[in-house]
Amino acid sequence: MNLSVIGTGYVGLTTGACLAKIGHNVICVDNDYDKIKILNNGELPIYEPGLKEIIAETTGAGRLFFTTDTKIAIEKSDVCFIAVGTPPLETGEPDLTFVETVVREIAKWMNNYRLIVEKSTVPVQTAKWIRKTIERYNNRTEFDVACNPEFLREGSAVQDFLNPDRIVIGVESQKARNLMLEIYAPIKAPIIVTDLTSAELIKHASNAFLAMKISFINAISFICEATGADVCEVANGIGMDKRIGRTFLNAGIGYGGFCFPKDLRAFIRIAEEIGYDFRLLREVERINEEAKTRFIRKIRNALWNIRDKTIGILGLSFKPNTDDMRFAPSIDIINCLLAEGAIVRAYDPQSMEKAKKILPDVELCPDPFAVANNADLLAILTEWDEFRELDWQKIKTTMRLPIIADGRNMLNREQMEKLGFIYIGVGR
Secondary structure, three states: OEEEEEOOOHHHHHHHHHHHHHOOOEEEEOOOOHHHHHOOOOOOOOOOOOOHHHHHHHHHHEEEEEEEEEEEEHHHHEEEEEEOOOOOOOOOOOOHHHHHHHHHHHHHHOOEEEEEEEEOOOOOHHHHHHHHHHHHOOOOEEEEEOOOOOOOOOOHHHHHOOOOEEEEEEEEOHHHHOOOOOOOOOOOOOEEEOOHHHHHHHHHHHHHHHHHHHHHHHHHHHHHHHHOHHHHHHHHHHOOOOOOOOOOOOOOOOOOOOOOHHHHHHHHHHHHOOOOOHHHHHHHHHHHHHHHHHHHHHHHHHHHOOOOOOOEEOOOOOOOOOOOOOOHHHHHHHHHHHOOOOOEEEEEOOOHHHHHOOOOOOEOOOOHHHOOOOEEEEEOOOOOOEEEOOHHHHHHHHHHOOOOOOOOOOOOHHHHHHOEEEEEEEOO
16 A cells, blocks of 8 residues: 655654555655655664664665655555654643644645544544644545554564554544555554544553553652662562553653653643543652652762762663653753752763753763763663673772662662662662
8 A cells, every 4th residue: 555654753754664564655754854864865863673674674675765745745645644743832732733734735735535644642632623624725635534543662663563562543434444454454463443532542541551650650669668668579569460560660760751741741731621630640740750859869868969979870861772862851860960060971872962962061971881980879760781781890890989879770789789889779
């Protein structure tokens, strides 16, 4: 099938490449000329494991193309996926300007039937506005609107697309249903077909629930610290209950990234608009912020005073296997340390280039050993596997004070203490 994906961010690029991987002809379009140039040169503007290889394979096979020409992309495709950004406004609701702009472009250039698919995370009932906008700017051409929310985790997005837990499709006609089922026929996964509004709501509800699990275990970690319990053992104990599950029960410095913070705020705002105060999600947000402030307090308590102390940071991206620093907890933590007069050094396997712009006052180092050299404390903010495999005995010999503040509970406390470290975890 001939498809177009408008927007080449994390979601759009992965979606376009994977749709081409399963056999479709895909045109990815973006108005960022530099980004399209990078992609046409065989490089990637983001880091996502496995994606570069799929793009090389599918472009080489002639099934994947990149362009800045929206007109060509729309005219040559039967189905148009909208995957542009929906950044948060100051009010918390998402900015749908980019979505409307793309919808108007589709209305302008579609010359026969089109299926227009929401892939961007949008508020419930956005599909109605898409339909209304198309009708306002093109009353000549038949079309349908569908909602196909993404459930891609950065760092494992390719695997999530090709081997999903489920595929959710919201449609309003049998024709749209058949087209969407044909698109995803090569992927063996449960497919849930719903109305448009339910599909839109499934995405927000899913992200809100996962964020709630993270905040729940962080709240439990506060209690563990006060009572002498170990939150890792508690999480293992409750996670073995099949009704609960172990995933997203890792205490630490809180969730980050673009999806959870943005989608949670948007969901709270959506609830307000229909007259419901979603206080549960407000508390999820509050606990998430508290996790960061409590971690900073741990560092302060370990050093007495932060001013003029050298603090090394391992990990800057909001999670491992991505270079994405949007809403990363590391940003707030580092800025607080800098505001209190600390000297901050940092290293991350993938996000150093982005960190240069976001954290200009931080000394970025080539490796973890340079970060640890003469440091008063080493803080782990992202659980990269690389950090587990470090020669921690060697790290210890380079530090001024052998203090580890493990914001992700990724290291074995007993082993670190046997090496002579003062080990500080979360909820342990």
